Amino acid sequence: MAWLRLICVLAIVSTVSADGTVPVGQRVDCFPDPGFSQDACKARGCIYDSDYEQNKPSDPLCYFPANNGYTVTDQSVKANTTTATLTFSSGATANPFGTNFQQLQFQSTQLGNALKVSIKPVGTSRYVPPVPIAEPFIQSPESLNVEIVNNTGGFSFRVVRQINNIRLWDTSIGGLHFADQYIQIATYLPTDKIYGFGENIHQNIKHDFTKYTTWGMFARDQPPNSVNGEGENLYGVHPFYLGLEEDGKAHGVFILNSNPQDVTTGPAPHLVYRTIGGQLDIYYLPGPTPENVIRQYHELIGKPFLPAYWALGFQLCRYGYSGVDEVKDTVARLKAAGIPQDVQFADIDYMERYKDFTYDHDKWGQWPNFTDYLHSQGQRVILIFDPAIQADYDTFKRGIEQNVSWIEWPRDDLVMRDIQDQYPLAKNTKIMLGVVWPDKHVGFPDFLDPTNITTNWWADEFKRYHDLQKFDGIWLDMNEPSNFGTNQDPPWYYGSSDHPNDLPLKCPTSGADSALDIPPYKTKGVYIYGDGNVFASNTLCAFGTSIRGQSTLYNTKNLYGYSESVSTWKALEVARGKRAAIVSRSTFPGSGTVAGHWLGDNTARWEDLRTSIIGAQEFNLFGIPYVGSDICGFLGTTNEELCLRWQQMGAFHSFMRNHNTAGEPAQDPAQWPSVANATRIANLFRYRHLPYLFSLHFNATRYGGTVIRPVFFEFPLDATTHTLSHQFLWGPAVLVAPVTEPGVKTVSAYLPTEANWYSLFDTYYGSQLDSGHGVFPAPWTSIIPTFLRAGYILPRQAPALTTTAARQNQFELVIGSAVDAGTGSAHGELYWDDGETWIPIGAIEQHNYYRFAFDFSFTTASATLKITALNTATGITLPPLNNIEVFGYPYIPDMNQFYVNGQQVKIDSLTYSPFTKVANITSNGLIDLNKGTVTLSWKNKSN
Ligand SMILES: *[C@@H]1O[C@H](CO)[C@@H](O)[C@H](O)[C@H]1NC(C)=O
Ligand SMILES: *[C@@H]1O[C@H](CO)[C@@H](O)[C@H](O)[C@H]1NC(C)=O
Ligand SMILES: *[C@@H]1O[C@H](CO)[C@@H](O)[C@H](O)[C@H]1NC(C)=O
Numbered sequence: 001m002a003w004l005r006l007i008c009v010l011a012i013v014s015t016v017s018a019d020g021t022v023p024v025g026q027r028v029d030c031f032p033d034p035g036f037s038q039d040a041c042k043a044r045g046c047i048y049d050s051d052y053e054q055n056k057p058s059d060p061l062c063y064f065p066a067n068n069g070y071t072v073t074d075q076s077v078k079a080n081t082t083t084a085t086l087t088f089s090s091g092a093t094a095n096p097f098g099t100n101f102q103q104l105q106f107q108s109t110q111l112g113n114a115l116k117v118s119i120k121p122v123g124t125s126r127y128v129p130p131v132p133i134a135e136p137f138i139q140s141p142e143s144l145n146v147e148i149v150n151n152t153g154g155f156s157f158r159v160v161r162q163i164n165n166i167r168l169w170d171t172s173i174g175g176l177h178f179a180d181q182y183i184q185i186a187t188y189l190p191t192d193k194i195y196g197f198g199e200n201i202h203q204n205i206k207h208d209f210t211k212y213t214t215w216g217m218f219a220r221d222q223p224p225n226s227v228n229g230e231g232e233n234l235y236g237v238h239p240f241y242l243g244l245e246e247d248g249k250a251h252g253v254f255i256l257n258s259n260p261q262d263v264t265t266g267p268a269p270h271l272v273y274r275t276i277g278g279q280l281d282i283y284y285l286p287g288p289t290p291e292n293v294i295r296q297y298h299e300l301i302g303k304p305f306l307p308a309y310w311a312l313g314f315q316l317c318r319y320g321y322s323g324v325d326e327v328k329d330t331v332a333r334l335k336a337a338g339i340p341q342d343v344q345f346a347d348i349d350y351m352e353r354y355k356d357f358t359y360d361h362d363k364w365g366q367w368p369n370f371t372d373y374l375h376s377q378g379q380r381v382i383l384i385f386d387p388a389i390q391a392d393y394d395t396f397k398r399g400i401e402q403n404v405s406w407i408e409w410p411r412d413d414l415v416m417r418d419i420q421d422q423y424p425l426a427k428n429t430k431i432m433l434g435v436v437w438p439d440k441h442v443g444f445p446d447f448l449d450p451t452n453i454t455t456n457w458w459a460d461e462f463k464r465y466h467d468l469q470k471f472d473g474i475w476l477d478m479n480e481p482s483n484f485g486t487n488q489d490p491p492w493y494y495g496s497s498d499h500p501n502d503l504p505l506k507c508p509t510s511g512a513d514s515a516l517d518i519p520p521y522k523t524k525g526v527y528i529y530g531d532g533n534v535f536a537s538n539t540l541c542a543f544g545t546s547i548r549g550q551s552t553l554y555n556t557k558n559l560y561g562y563s564e565s566v567s568t569w570k571a572l573e574v575a576r577g578k579r580a581a582i583v584s585r586s587t588f589p590g591s592g593t594v595a596g597h598w599l600g601d602n603t604a605r606w607e608d609l610r611t612s613i614i615g616a617q618e619f620n621l622f623g624i625p626y627v628g629s630d631i632c633g634f635l636g637t638t639n640e641e642l643c644l645r646w647q648q649m650g651a652f653h654s655f656m657r658n659h660n661t662a663g664e665p666a667q668d669p670a671q672w673p674s675v676a677n678a679t680r681i682a683n684l685f686r687y688r689h690l691p692y693l694f695s696l697h698f699n700a701t702r703y704g705g706t707v708i709r710p711v712f713f714e715f716p717l718d719a720t721t722h723t724l725s726h727q728f729l730w731g732p733a734v735l736v737a738p739v740t741e742p743g744v745k746t747v748s749a750y751l752p753t754e755a756n757w758y759s760l761f762d763t764y765y766g767s768q769l770d771s772g773h774g775v776f777p778a779p780w781t782s783i784i785p786t787f788l789r790a791g792y793i794l795p796r797q798a799p800a801l802t803t804t805a806a807r808q809n810q811f812e813l814v815i816g817s818a819v820d821a822g823t824g825s826a827h828g829e830l831y832w833d834d835g836e837t838w839i840p841i842g843a844i845e846q847h848n849y850y851r852f853a854f855d856f857s858f859t860t861a862s863a864t865l866k867i868t869a870l871n872t873a874t875g876i877t878l879p880p881l882n883n884i885e886v887f888g889y890p891y892i893p894d895m896n897q898f899y900v901n902g903q904q905v906k907i908d909s910l911t912y913s914p915f916t917k918v919a920n921i922t923s924n925g926l927i928d929l930n931k932g933t934v935t936l937s938w939k940n941k942s943n
């Protein structure tokens with residue numbers, strides 16, 4: 001296989017003009033930091049352009065020359081690996097933020113049909129994130145090649161799709177630099193249809209390449225600003241994007257690096273990636289379909305965990321419950337309003353002065369008992385836990401006794417004695433004490449501890465606590481990690497009535513010890529918050545040690561939430577031993593193997609409703625399909641209409657939770673009769689279709705891939721879908737068009753013309769609708785417009801007030817016929833298990849589960865539904881399949897000619913409308929799925 005080509009081109013092939021200037025749309029910014037001036041630009045040896053265009057303020061006026069200072073001085077090809085030595089030319093434009101390593105090693109490795117490219121200095125070992133990235137043999141019908149170019153523009157490389165020579169990457173745009181604390185690589189892109197990078201607020205799902213935009217990727221306790229927070233870095237870090245090429249083929253690019261980093265997208269189209277540590281390990285995934293790309297990505301980073309079935313039920317939370325009585329009243333109110341609810345949360349209010357593994361024995365004294373009551377009702381409890389542990393109570397003491405690893409000061413002389421000496425347990429340690437919600441200082445466990453000690457202690461603390469109150473799921477907050485008031489004088493909480501005046505953490509801001517907190521280039525994730533911000537703002541000091549002193553937060557901070565999630569997975573197994581769900585605020589590639597995510601502390605605004613629709617799609621790309629937003633909005637005061645529309649939309653997100661902040665009016669859905677009604681209707685729809693949603697999650701756990709997916713994933717050749725931000729798909733088969741604005745009673749939606757669609761909502765229920773652009777009724781008293789794609793079958797189940805109850809109810813099928821010349825067909829599947837048996841990571845194939853395939857077809861004379869048991873479970877009894885609804889059925893079924901496995905059966909009820917073409921067949925005990933493979937058939941009445 002000619003997968004590598006070395007190209008030695010002597011002619012200048014770039015678009016550089018003779019005087020070295022580069023057109024405004026193709027520049028690599030030489031001044032991504034503040035302080036730009038003509039002189040400062042020239043001092044960097046970069047090119048200055050005085051031609052400022054008022055209407056294009058993002059154009060870089062100081063930019064790198066369009067060549068790379070590195071040239072190829074040595075190269076070799078062995079098996080599937082190519083290496084090249086790159087040498088930095090004297091006289092080339094220098095790295096503005098450090099001294100470039102003289103020699104770099106370029107290495108390209110084939111991972112089956114995918115490629116990995118590594119660039120690192122020769123002879124120096126660099127930090128690589130301790131995240132288990134598999135390097136599997138990735139299979140695809142398409143291959144990628146690497147081409148190394150060594151011409152007068154210096155070294156560059158291309159990653160090329162073999163079949164059509166499309167260049168997924170081409171670094172001949174220049175700007176390759178690699179110094180200890182500043183690594184930069186830039187590339188032309190084959191398309192401006194780029195999706196992903198996170199965690200950021202994106203106003204549109206497709207990136208905007210009409211201007212230059214820089215996105216910070218640095219985990220931060222930063223509430224999303226959906227109105228004008230462009231570029232702000234939020235809680236997690238996801239250096240991954242999917243590109244959709246001109247011909248509808250897709251590729252993926254993942255850069256494995258956990259240092260603070262940012263990326264600029266520009267009009268060429270091109271991108272510039274910058275990180276301030278580690279090395280470049282870049283994975284290229286060939287697709288060629290969008291869903292192929294995501295599955296390939298999840299093969300690398302790990303496939304998503306399977307949530308407990310109940311974790312797909314509706315969940316309610318708020319910060320500021322006054323105590324158990326208020327929670328009791330709230331749960332009762334929902335039940336009285338007929339609103340399905342599976343999970344009740346408690347926020348930090350339940351704790352005794354915000355300490356993990358405690359509860360307030362006064363206002364929350366009845367909480368363990370109420371937990372038992374909820375369980376008796378088939379409901380569940382999820383509790384919040386923060387990573388930071390107050391330095392003077394049992395949990396901390398046991399941690400010290402067991403030699404738990406903590407984030408520590410790198411040297412004794414740096415320890416803040418006026419804080420440390422207050423705590424006998426911490427006095428003789430270097431534990432870096434900070435301030436979070438608890439009254440006293442806190443230590444931060446180092447979950448990257450390479451021994452098992454820290455995880456075992458963490459798990460044991462959860463187990464001890466679970467013995468006191470039987471929580472079901474775990475909510476991980478504040479794990480960027482967040483620290484209050486770092487370097488602030490006075491810290492903000494000195495004004496708070498709910499927080500004592502603890503001395504704030506101070507990190508060095510000058511001298512050699514500030515080298516990590518104040519690096520030469522701080523990244524967009526620091527600059528965007530203005531002067532005075534450093535790495536440590538809102539968090540611990542960058543030089544704080546991790547991995548038992550082997551690394552620093554400078555390298556590993558972006559992994560804090562990830563590693564806490566991994567330890568908590570173990571804790572859940574030890575404490576509870578049954579499948580549940582963990583949701584984590586901070587995430588990194590791989591987090592989805594153990595945890596879900598909520599989109600953070602959003603605000604009750606229409607903008608936030610809209611961006612959460614995009615965020616949920618992006619986190620499905622990132623391998624975290626168990627995702628959703630705080631319904632009705634967390635911060636600020638919501639209102640009836642916004643809350644109603646958000647409940648309607650959120651009913652389609654895998655993690656469905658209404659959550660509110662303290663001090664705002666209650667916003668549970670029973671607060672307004674209209675919202676209660678709309679939520680009841682939306683939740684009943686959701687619960688009815690949970691067998692389908694669960695099956696989508698099961699597939700994601702088995703194969704990787706998305707649960708909620710952007711519309712273009714299924715229709716990559718339909719350009720109209722490429723920019724659809726606010727519609728989304730449930731798997732391949734259901735399209736959802738939410739209401740995203742106030743004051744409307746209709747939704748404009750686009751139904752891709754490659755498919756046929758049936759209404760799954762109240763208006764025109766079951767009828768085939770015209771594909772293309774349409775306007776659909778969206779009253780408050782229905783679900784939002786939702787469509788079933790012809791050719792698909794959804795498994796469903798009669799709903800109930802909890803999933804515990806619903807799981808006992810009859811199964812049903814809804815069939816969307818794909819009709820062609822009087823015949824028709826449709827296909828679907830159902831995964832089913834007991835809903836809560838623990839599944840170790842990667843052990844889904846050993847799990848006890850059912851899988852059924854549904855294959856339906858009809859002709860003028862008859863119809864056949866074949867149900868094949870592809871996998872059978874032991875010890876699980878399935879309710880009967882009693883109801884089948886067929887959309888797009890052109891004939892009248894003959895009620896007297898129904899057969900199961902060829903034996904005639906009596907049907908209790910059959911309705912058929914020649915106008916809607918919906919046939920509805922109901923019969924008690926029609927199909928017993930426990931018996932395995934079965935065929936249902938019937939004859940049509942002759943005309
Ligand atoms: C690459 O180009 C440089 C400068 O033009 C030259 O010195 C070097 O020998 C070339 N490398 C190879 C492998 O041809
Ligand atoms: C190289 O790649 C080919 C095909 O992609 C594969 O069959 C082979 O095992 C690989 N060889 C090595 C040494 O990895
Ligand atoms: C627990 O709650 C139940 C009502 O749900 C109540 O009857 C019982 O007295 C409570 N038990 C205790 C120990 O408070």
Ligand SMILES: *[C@@H]1O[C@H](CO)[C@@H](O)[C@H](O)[C@H]1NC(C)=O
Pocket residue numbers: 450451452
């Ligand atoms: C950690 O525990 C696992 C089993 O839970 C064991 O296989 C492994 O060897 C332990 N590792 C260390 C470093 O103790």
Ligand SMILES: *[C@@H]1O[C@H](CO)[C@@H](O)[C@H](O)[C@H]1NC(C)=O
Pocket residue numbers: 673674677678681781782
């Ligand atoms: C609730 O919804 C039903 C339709 O399902 C409608 O008839 C009724 O008026 C609604 N009630 C309220 C209070 O909105």
